[in-house]
Amino acid sequence: MKILVCISNVPDTTAKINFKDNDTQFDTQGVPFVINPNDEFGLTRAMWFKEQNGATVDVATVGDASVEATLRKALAIGADEAYRIDTPALDGYQVAAELSALVKENGYDLVIAGRESIDYNGGMVPGMMAGILGYSFIHKCIELNIDQQTATAVREIDGGKESLTAQLPLVIGGQKGLVEEKDLKIPNMRGIMMARQKPLKVLPGIGAQPLTQDIHFAKPEARSQTTMISKDNLDELIEKLHTEAKVI
Amino acid sequence: MSVLIFAEQEQGVFRKQSLEAASYASAWAQAQGTTAEAVVFGNTKSDSLAEYGISKCYMINDGPSERFEAHSYAWAIAQIAVESGAKLVVLGASANAQSIAPLLSVHLKAAFVSGVVSMTESSTPMTFKRTVFTNKGFSQTEVTSEVAIISLSANAYGLHPNPVHCDTIEKNRAELQDQAKTTPGAVDKAQGKISIADAEIVVSAGRGLKGPENWGMIEELAQVLGAATACSKPVSDLGWRPHSEHVGQTGKPVASNLYIAIGISGAIQHLAGVSASKTKVVINTDPEAPFFKAADYGIVGDAFEVIPQLIEKIKAFKSQNA
Ligand SMILES: Cc1cc2nc3c(=O)[nH]c(=O)nc-3n(C[C@H](O)[C@H](O)[C@H](O)COP(=O)(O)OP(=O)(O)OC[C@H]3O[C@@H](n4cnc5c(N)ncnc54)[C@H](O)[C@@H]3O)c2cc1C
Ligand SMILES: Nc1ncnc2c1ncn2[C@@H]1O[C@H](COP(=O)(O)O)[C@@H](O)[C@H]1O
Numbered sequence: 373m374k375i376l377v378c379i380s381n382v383p384d385t386t387a388k389i390n391f392k393d394n395d396t397q398f399d400t401q402g403v404p405f406v407i408n409p410n411d412e413f414g415l416t417r418a419m420w421f422k423e424q425n426g427a428t429v430d431v432a433t434v435g436d437a438s439v440e441a442t443l444r445k446a447l448a449i450g451a452d453e454a455y456r457i458d459t460p461a462l463d464g465y466q467v468a469a470e471l472s473a474l475v476k477e478n479g480y481d482l483v484i485a486g487r488e489s490i491d492y493n494g495g496m497v498p499g500m501m502a503g504i505l506g507y508s509f510i511h512k513c514i515e516l517n518i519d520q521q522t523a524t525a526v527r528e529i530d531g532g533k534e535s536l537t538a539q540l541p542l543v544i545g546g547q548k549g550l551v552e553e554k555d556l557k558i559p560n561m562r563g564i565m566m567a568r569q570k571p572l573k574v575l576p577g578i579g580a581q582p583l584t585q586d587i588h589f590a591k592p593e594a595r596s597q598t599t600m601i602s603k604d605n606l607d608e609l610i611e612k613l614h615t616e617a618k619v620i
Numbered sequence: 621m622s623v624l625i626f627a628e629q630e631q632g633v634f635r636k637q638s639l640e641a642a643s644y645a646s647a648w649a650q651a652q653g654t655t656a657e658a659v660v661f662g663n664t665k666s667d668s669l670a671e672y673g674i675s676k677c678y679m680i681n682d683g684p685s686e687r688f689e690a691h692s693y694a695w696a697i698a699q700i701a702v703e704s705g706a707k708l709v710v711l712g713a714s715a716n717a718q719s720i721a722p723l724l725s726v727h728l729k730a731a732f733v734s735g736v737v738s739m740t741e742s743s744t745p746m747t748f749k750r751t752v753f754t755n756k757g758f759s760q761t762e763v764t765s766e767v768a769i770i771s772l773s774a775n776a777y778g779l780h781p782n783p784v785h786c787d788t789i790e791k792n793r794a795e796l797q798d799q800a801k802t803t804p805g806a807v808d809k810a811q812g813k814i815s816i817a818d819a820e821i822v823v824s825a826g827r828g829l830k831g832p833e834n835w836g837m838i839e840e841l842a843q844v845l846g847a848a849t850a851c852s853k854p855v856s857d858l859g860w861r862p863h864s865e866h867v868g869q870t871g872k873p874v875a876s877n878l879y880i881a882i883g884i885s886g887a888i889q890h891l892a893g894v895s896a897s898k899t900k901v902v903i904n905t906d907p908e909a910p911f912f913k914a915a916d917y918g919i920v921g922d923a924f925e926v927i928p929q930l931i932e933k934i935k936a937f938k939s940q941n942a
Pocket of ligand 2: 377378379380381408410411432433434435461464467471484485486487488489490492493494495496497498
């Protein structure tokens, strides 16, 4: 089985977000970048497929040279080969089209992407890839097992979960549940050393065009003051929630 | 030209997020001098859609369509979008809507803008305000395709009644089944509980609760308020509560009208994911807990003392105001 894990390079969850150039660009200065949390779960799940079923696992990112540190980390965790598609990520559609071209070229049976990247919160790349490639699609996938050509999976639905089966080739939008937090693989020294020898291939991309453009960014408005209420005066809280906030 | 919504129903009742989509679509249609229409799977009375301005309902009504399947639903909506000349397709933020929208985008070669929080400010080109960086920012996103697909962030646009007459068009989609790529199996869903995605009020608790055996009062508070229950990430990682309740930047987003945080410190990842909620109440023993800075109302106190009292007082309030 050939697996591709799509890795989004995103600001660390604790990062402060600022914009520059008259609020038309995200200011990456001083921002530490990490593997998108949803993709970490998918990458570890892929490693288990490698250990148990002898799958090969490649990783790919669409972006400029600054994403290579994140790809190296994925190699250190155990991926076999990394691809960087050398074009800025402009929107979900363009990224999905670029990644789909790589999938066609290399013939992956299983594409693991994340439910959503925590930077632009698109939640669209895996579904668009499934659409472009005509692959089966399972979004918000929280369990995945594969026997020959058949995937048995569980997806999250609102207020519960649903089991389902699908034939490969398959794209999933993965998240926590694929593996648990405590099972996440982190790079060790040996992995880091080995990653240096592994191929990180830079591809030119197919020149896919985006369908959207971020033209202006803004930060949330400063919020109003906190009203402190004594624990001995819960009636006041109820009164305020009813008459002031009008939420109960 | 039209604007089309994906109207999702559960046991014959349209979900609130679909009625928000209807409200949004009908306001957009009015501004553009066109009509707001809906695609419905399964047989449901269109009355409540008409109430929010939907004047045409395509009912896809055969056996297999009762059961959600991403590829076949997206295919069917795409057919209808082409037939009705839709310029805009509006969806909610449900798990199913999130599965369909990107597939639909490929079918229609239409941009998909997710997490939209307000009415479009420009229609040529179409521009939408959406959340980015998990509520740490907003983007004005311009669409360069002819057709756009958007998903609305829950509770952001709200419900705006606009009663009209609704025509129903029955669609037989025999080919629907051929489009399916997955086979849905068993569903495991708590009955009679409100999901975080649908909730107007969310009661959430953290590690301050000490252990899973103490969640009875959280459930009870949620029940008297008609709220969904949620928790912080460590609580789900410890197995005290199911993962489906984990909210925050790496869990579910919460955009409720009221969010009550009990024994949650207010780490940046937690705050980012819940900050779209309109009113936040924080109950914590530690007056220095960072969550207080993000709260609208704060109570310094022990949850084990405050929550049982709060339950009694809300019960009394509800019975007075019933
Ligand atoms: C990559 C990454 C992603 C993350 N994503 C998320 C996320 O999506 N969601 C999330 O929630 N966290 C997330 N976290 C974890 C986050 O950093 C915090 O560790 C977590 O939110 C803390 O949970 P807590 O507030 O329940 O626990 P604690 O921080 O331990 O806080 C417990 C609070 O309870 C209070 N308390 C104690 N006893 C009582 C009592 N009797 N009554 C009332 N209050 C009491 C304490 O004063 C304290 O403030 C993430 C972390 C990382 C590194
Ligand atoms: N630039 C990118 N390169 C590679 N994969 C990406 C990129 N952007 C998004 N993805 C993948 O698509 C998933 C969903 O991203 P998004 O649709 O942007 O929210 C991520 O979790 C990644 O798996």
